[in-house]
Amino acid sequence: MTESLFQPLQLGKLTLKNRIVMPPMTRSRATQPGNEANDIMAKYYAQRAGAGLIVGEGTQISPLGQGYAWTPGIYSPEQIAGWKKVTKAVHANGGLMFAQLWHVGRVTHPDNTGGVQPISSSAIKAENVKVFVDNGIGEPGFVDVVTPREMTEEDIQTVIQEYKQAALNAIEAGFDGIELHAANGYLINQFIDSNANNRTDQYGGSIENRLRFLAEVVTAMVDVIGADRVGVRLAPFTSLNGTVDDTPVETYVAAAALLDKLNVVYIHIAEVDWDDAPDTPIAFKEKVRNVYKGVLIYAGRYNAAKAEAIIEDGLADMIGFGRPFVANPDLPSRIKNGYPLATHDPDTLFGGSEKGLSDYPEYNN
Template sequence: MANLFDPIDFGDISLSNRLVMAPLTRNRSPKAVPNDLNAIYYEQRASAGLIVTEGTPISQQGQGYADVPGLYLPQAVEGWKKVTKAVHEKGGKIVTQLWHVGRVSHVSLQPNGAAPVAPSAVPANSKTYIINPDGSGAFAETSAPRALERWEIAGIIEDYRKAARAAVDAGFDGVELHAANGYLLDQFLKNGANQRTDDYGGSIENRSRFLLEVVDAIAKEIGSGRTGIRLSPVTPANNITETEPQAVFNYVVGQLGARGLSFIHVVEGATGGDRNFSQGDKPFDYRELKSVYRRAGGKGGWLVNNGYDRESAIEAVESGYADAVAFGKLFLANPDLAQRIKDNAPLNEPDRATFYGGGAKGYTDYPALEAVA
């Protein structure tokens, strides 16, 4: 019987335990360049079996939030080298989450103030985080998007490939492809956002085409054993909807099964909310999803996420329901979360007022166990 603290291999990435730090946007990298404070933050959490960094835009067009670190500038790659070096020196493993937000952006963040791009010109009706002229941060309504021309899609796939190569050059152990939470790849998958009539729209196979082409480009560039993917079958995050999520995601994981990926990271229910939330005409069956993936030959780690605590995480791994469990806000507030869970020690409470933007407060100043003993 597997244990939450047993080692495991996710493809070519060896984890010392099965607690994963989920990606958390923190808006503390001005000009899209990781800095020394970011390195401290990730180093503090290196006892996780695997760290998945905050979403990292593959291009300026892919950026939807201010002060998030990118991978499209040479100075950003140099900044990430400080982060990966710090984590590796502590014995940790770290992958970066490759991100294109699609329609979840604002004209102030886009090249030349252009409209954000999307599969179709359907607004997100969501919010994003921008920097005001006076330097303060604030949430703002997302801008209306334009539909991507078919010829533009190949260029975005190339941006993903380049970003994956940049990630490896920066010292990452691999990448997680962000195909969840209503961002660009998820927008193509789901019929509430994708109203195209070409070969990237309509049928489930067509709507999945872009995602699979991106996966193939990244895997060819850095190896499938260092390529993971995040999916959120039913989340309503960023106003994303799908009428047949089980059919869509059964097809997607069936296609991924033969591709030898490192891991599949599944957000269950509504991201950051109700684990039982669903879309379509029946509850989503996550056990069926995993079964479809395994029957298709998928051997990657099965990573689950959303609302897990110590007891439910232990049960998920011991029962064989999952290979590992990802934690978000708990890792934010508890840099030594792995040790706290192992010892059943008290947990720090996250300070929501400091989640987005700012400096060390609420970022690198949460005490470790030895500091409060």
């Protein structure tokens, strides 16, 4: 039975039709030059509007925030116009959609940032991390990231303003809200996790200091679009893109308590999802639930039964199904009816056009 997954849920002022989230997934199909959302992206998201909530793919807030080739931005008028096509198509199909606002920090290469040296919390290079660049043949070419420049206080204030403007742009583009990407080793995560941050000022050292940038970015966005339209994604236990924290339980329970004080509408926790990864400890999930009273979303290796169980246990309110949404545009219907799931083609995940994006069929019984 999957009854819990199909109960409606109140998310701020929005009423969601089910507890299934389509989480953010980079697909690198933005129109070039300009990194603009386009018609094939509108079709792709509209096909998946059966989700209770769609969170769009990571969307850079500035040219320096871009980590990979062909990802969409939300800082130019043309980019805002492109996203309007997407949100209009999703709303026409009865869906709701948040934009994921993204700054990659050090996880990039000057080929993706107009030749400018990347910035981060500290001048620490992410080891064994590669990003893809446009190699001129329509296929991603992978290169090592470079050593970033440590952000000055002026840089920090500039980026906070870029997030604030991006939140306003997202609302102008028709999104129902935004998700701040503070996970997976990107810029905000580079401030939070102790091994990526060796600052000695108010943004480094203690957990409170390492969470300060997160707090200031969230506060700036809440001030202009309202806390009921701001969610935050965290990744407590992943080592993606080279960020590791020495005390992840303590750090991320503190982050959840902070976000509770700031009244964000949801926290979206990305669990480790490689095949033999350890499960996120139940004790951690209980601590997060105790300190954060908003909507809790978990994503990572969930099937319908596991999703149902964690919602029944009261530790989560919604569950994100990432890869299953790639090849199953009608995923909620398949889950509800017990239909088999299609598998995706890994060779068409990044770059290209409709193939592997919007050409997966609905289930035909």
